[in-house]
Amino acid sequence: MRLSDEEGAMLAGKLGAPRRWAIAHQIVIGEFFDAADFIAVGQAHVMADTESLGEAGVRFLEGLAAAPEPDRRVRVPAITDPRGIDFAVYRRLGQSAAMAALERRAIAALSAFGVLMTDTCINYQTVMAPLRGEHVAYGDTGAVIYANSVLGSRSNFEGGPSALAAALTGRTPRYGYHLDASRRATRRFRLTAAPRDLSEWGALGGIVGEACCSYWQVPLIEGLAAAPGSDALKHFGAALASFGSVALFHMPGITTEEPVLAVAPPDPIPIGAADIAAFLARYSAPGDKLDVVVFAAPQLSLHEIAAVADALDGRQIHPDTTVIVATSPEIKHAADRMGLTARIEAAGGVVAQGICFYQSYAREMAEANGWTRLMTNSAKLVNILGGYGYRSSLASLERCVDSAVAGKVL
Template identity: 45%
Template sequence: MRLTAEEKRMLRGEMGEAVKQALELQIEVGRFFGARRLVPVTNVHMMGDIEVMGDGGKSFIERVASLNARCMRDTTTNARCVDFGYVRELDQDPDEVEKEKKLIACLRQMNVITADTCINYQTLYQPHLGERVAWGDTGTVIYANSVFGARSNFEAGPAALAAALTGRVPEYGFHLDQHRRGTFQVNLRADLEDLADWGAVGKLVGESHQDYFAVPVFNAVKKTPGADELKHLGASLASYGSMGMFHMVGVTPEAPSLRAAFGGGRPREVMTITNRDLERVYASYDSRGDPLDLVVFSGPQQSLFEMKRLAGLLDGAKVKQGSRLFVTTSNGVRSAAKRLGYLDRIEQAGGIVLEGVCFYILQNIAQIRARNGWSNLVTNSAKLANIIRAHKFNTILRRTRDCVHIALTGEDRSTAGRRGR
């Protein structure tokens, strides 16, 4: 790999031990992927909380902080595992909560902005076309690449931290034009009226094409999606397919036409998604006769618009006795929702709105599930329906209105739910 004079100085340790070690990691990763050089980034987003890092990661961060490491780019944090206002209510482990506090202090000492959000692309930073960033959380990366036309690979926690310390990343994957071209085509014939429908598309496309370098090109979309719809699509593609980029003809910046999206190449495959395919997705979930007593809106965190709609759907109603409804969002959105009255309406209906966290990474989530006797988890997030199964939840994807109805009544009135009875 070709290194600049500055990078050589970094490698010699002239900019500190932490920078040296960070660059060494980046060079090894770059070598693996055949990168020829490192390229500067403007913004870093990293995942770092005690649930994902464990004691091993925490001891690493403490060591790096003790080397007087300081991020040289604006660096924000992803959703974390503790909302300190709800520790007791969720009965989270006090020792782990203390570790989380120490971790946050360490990160701040290193000049990290602990914003604790997985929707930074909606609330904090919108990179421009061609801008290089180093983002963690797959949902943020696929959004940056696809919707903004910015350039990022999945930068996992230690890799994002390395980018923050060196201000650069190895140039491979989605930093290169050749990997940004579409590889297969998806004709969207379905109506796609709910956020869950977009997530279901992500499941259908991602599950059948598990490959980071597969880039679907969505074509013939019937209606222009908004930011929340693209958010659910992207998060789901990344979750089921490990994908980091998609195009949507006439919608995303690198796809003014089908031809442009494929960069002159041809699709390896053409698939079509219809309303029937979506119904099959919904029908694939089964409550197994257990109660539908847990409904979660999370993964990614809710935008202000999602909060407003949810407040409208819940207005004046009450979550069924014995059932729970959780919402997760960022501190910024929660604060705005409070001021605008959405938060009160959700809470008055019995909903619990957590900030700075995502439901699936909550510290102790498996134990919380067991203690509450939860079996089923109903959600409008296809990503959450996928990822939280590791904690032995039986998940059920439903459209937003159906989720709210289940929270209020315990009854699944969706077509798929009625058939399942």
Template identity: 35%
Template sequence: MVLTDEETAMLNGDKGAAVQKAMQILVALGESFGAERLVAVNNVHMAGSSVLVAEEAGTRFVEDIRKQGGKFVTRVTTNPTAVDPSQWKEIGIPESDSILQTRLTDAYAGMGANSCNTCIPYLVGNMPRFGEHMAWGESSAVVFANSVCGARTNREGGPSGLASALTGRTPEYGFHLKHNRYGKFLIKVETQLRDMTDFGTLGYFAGKIAGQDTPVFTGVATTPTLEDLKALSAALASSGSVSMFHAVGVTPEAPTVEEAFGGRTPDKVLVFGDAEKAAAEAALNREPSDHVDWILVGCPNASVQEIREVADALQGKKVHQDVALWVTTAGAMYAMAERNGYIKTIEDAGGIVVRETCPFLARSRVIAPSKGYKTLTTNSAKMAFYAPGQFGLPTHYGNLGRVMQAAIDGVWR
């Protein structure tokens, strides 16, 4: 790699041990991917923010960087933690996780991070600009940033994100380069996408086919909601390792099919019609019984609009006594929803709104058996895809109306 004089000084230790270690990480990463240089960034979303990911060793590593004088030189937001700050004990999170999480969160905050603790940083003040080079972790946020915003980022892990935050640099490879951002195959959407769950189902279908390739969609309505695109991004990054998609006439780098593919011919052309949608939905419904006990809305974290829809569904009703309803969200979304009365409506009905964590980044393999949960019911394709393997919980999957009816009735219909 060719480094500037300033970058060479960082690598030589002229700006301290923390920056030197960070530059060593970035140079090794860049060379492994064949990057020719580093590119300046001023925006990092930190994936390694939960102690479920970092554990004791990762927490000590971040603490040591801070003790060495590490200071973030970029905007930094943090991914969900392993702990709800006020309800961790009630929802079954181990105290040891709470103690360790405080250490990790304090270490990041002490170096200058905005501890928003959410997988939707673009809704809490960190909205990427078109063409902006960034170093983001959290797979669903990476897809959203690259695709919906037109920003440029690879999927960064905890160490590489930390290194970028300390140096303001990231290696220029992958999705930082225009020629790597073109589509590889075409999916013709020939069925109606009615809500965010349908968009998630499309993402699940496409991700399984895509692997790491970038899909291009035609036939998507030109006015999808933010929640629709959030669900599509999350599902693509779950069933596949997708980092970007194009929706012709919707996303900024795909005004036409030709521009989405960079003038190339698609490697393959597929159809997503009624039959394909039904088959994908069936594949995500892995629990044959009607048993319902743990219901999750908010993966990725719920927007205020999603919280409002849950509250509307519960107005004047009660969550079944045998059901635990979680709505997971960011602290900022919680504050706005609380001001509007949505939190009270959900809590009065018997549900809970969980902040700053989610089943993926909390210790759900401890929570589920301690609470006696045997199934997980959700409107999130990402959650439905991961839950059987990660938590050992088979899933019911459907749109929000169906999920909320299950919360009230206590059975899956």
């Protein structure tokens, strides 16, 4: 890679040990992907949940954070993805004091860099949306695909170490979705029926994701007559990224960039209501005892929380079923202020802030609480949790709430 004088100085350690580590890590990644040079980024979004970090990762952060303050401060605004612990509810969820202690150490280290503890994967809805053409280093696949597709900004998947490195250097290697050539559509799909709710938008993302099944494929989705709204594309993108590792999609007339096809246009693959119903049916388990209902992955917008509160009004969740709602601290504060949290809690639900279920020691929570059967309206969540030992069902928000009240999958 070509290095500027400043990048060379970072690599030589003249700007401190943290920036030396950061630029060296980025050069390894850049050379692996044949990047010619670096490009400046406007924001960094750091995934650093303690389940993923482990003790070793936290020790690594603490080591960098021990550098003198001028050497360790981030160079661009940097924020965090969901954490593993909400200190207000962790005992109720069956998480341990040791998990909370590790979380406190991680927070202290990240704060020492000047990283802002936003603890959210929906930063594009709640903190600051990037602009079209803005290069960023985002560390959540759902945030990356939304920013690339809906907003027209430019990011690769930047895992925790690389997003932190980008925050420290203010740049990232120029490869992948920073380049025009990578943003051309490579696959075509045509919808013959629009999804009807968020679970169906997630199912559509799962169908397209499984068909693409590569970070380097860019699907073009045709046939939508009207813009479906931010939460719909949030669930669609998160599922597409989860099932397919896809980082960019185009929907003509809805997403920001005019799609250019990479090759002669292939015939589009049709997707209709029967395909979506078949996808949902893969997770069907009517009559099963229901242990836990989760509304998360991605964290909920204020509108989604209001929908949960509306569905629970005047009802009581079955005593053998736990309902968890996960959102960002900013949305939680708004939900508190507007009485939404109180309405969900009155029905017996838990509203957690700054976490996401699968980033919060899901295996250990299952063991501590005896949870097996989970229900959610998030296709991303059912995809992730298979390896954690859960049997997951995917259904609309309303059916999830009805099932939680009944104590069994409806």
